[in-house]
Amino acid sequence: MPLLRRLPPVLRALLAQALAFLVLVAVARLGLRFPSWVWVLMQAVLAVFLSRWLDLNPRWILMQAALPFLVRALWGAPIPAWVYLVLFLGLALVFGGGLLSRVPLYHASHDAWGKLEGLLPGPSGLHFVDLGCGFGGPVAHLARARPDGIFVGVEASPFTWLVAWLRCLLRPNAHIRLGSLWRTDLAEFDVVYAFLSPVPMPALWAKVRREMKPGSRFISHSFEVPGETPHRVIPVKGRDGARLLVFDL
Numbered sequence: 001m002p003l004l005r006r007l008p009p010v011l012r013a014l015l016a017q018a019l020a021f022l023v024l025v026a027v028a029r030l031g032l033r034f035p036s037w038v039w040v041l042m043q044a045v046l047a048v049f050l051s052r053w054l055d056l057n058p059r060w061i062l063m064q065a066a067l068p069f070l071v072r073a074l075w076g077a078p079i080p081a082w083v084y085l086v087l088f089l090g091l092a093l094v095f096g097g098g099l100l101s102r103v104p105l106y107h108a109s110h111d112a113w114g115k116l117e118g119l120l121p122g123p124s125g126l127h128f129v130d131l132g133c134g135f136g137g138p139v140a141h142l143a144r145a146r147p148d149g150i151f152v153g154v155e156a157s158p159f160t161w162l163v164a165w166l167r168c169l170l171r172p173n174a175h176i177r178l179g180s181l182w183r184t185d186l187a188e189f190d191v192v193y194a195f196l197s198p199v200p201m202p203a204l205w206a207k208v209r210r211e212m213k214p215g216s217r218f219i220s221h222s223f224e225v226p227g228e229t230p231h232r233v234i235p236v237k238g239r240d241g242a243r244l245l246v247f248d249l
């Protein structure tokens with residue numbers, strides 16, 4: 001089933017739980033009766049088994065094992081339905097943009113902001129974009145440091161976008177757009193910066209090569225472009241192995 005294994009992890013996780021549940025429905029239809037904790041245990045074991053088959057990583061498998069017990073613990077608890085709705089909407093607003101493209105929300109360090117600043121070309125009128133700008137830290141910092149440039153952030157998660165937008169509201173040379181990085185034309189930028197995950201890098205590199213103009217610069221925070229050697233690699237503070245990979249086009 002290579003096709004199923006290529007689905008985003010969140011969909012594979014849901015699929016594993018749904019298939020496990022269907023098996024239990026079939027078992028119940030046979031007239032077999034067990035104490036409730038045995039049903040929960042069976043759901044967890046089946047979900048783990050199916051998650052391994054669907055190639056989910058150990059972190060997901062742990063969550064898959066815990067989920068049936070969590071649902072059982074909350075079952076019948078006097079929690080109003082709107083609490084779940086608010087939780088779901090909150091998570092979607094903060095993390096939704098990166099869910100299917102498999103890009104989590106984490107932030108470049110202040111050290112990375114400073115080193116990014118050192119990688120901007122000198123002449124005024126420079127155009128910079130942060131693809132997936134999160135809460136807008138790098139854009140706000142660079143717009144303050146280089147009032148002669150135009151700094152754009154693109155963010156797909158609505159709440160995250162709102163925070164970045166508010167953060168940059170008083171900076172006339174910073175613009176935070178709500179939308180997908182895949183719909184952003186890179187031709188207008190002299191420097192394109194992205195801190196995403198390994199998953200979108202091949203497609204992003206293809207977009208960079210297609211759209212960015214000669215003489216412009218692509219900077220990836222930490223994630224390599226498969227098969228490409230960066231022109232410079234600059235270590236930055238942050239997680240293990242954090243660095244800026246600089247590609248001159």
Ligand SMILES: C[S@@+](CC[C@H](N)C(=O)[O-])C[C@H]1O[C@@H](n2cnc3c(N)ncnc32)[C@H](O)[C@@H]1O
Binds near residue numbers: 104107131135138154
């Ligand atoms: C790791 S954070 C990087 C934050 C910031 N650029 C930095 O360096 O501190 C990645 C961000 O990309 C956003 N993102 C993921 N997929 C996206 C997409 N297709 N279009 C726009 N933003 C996206 C996520 O919502 C997340 O906020």
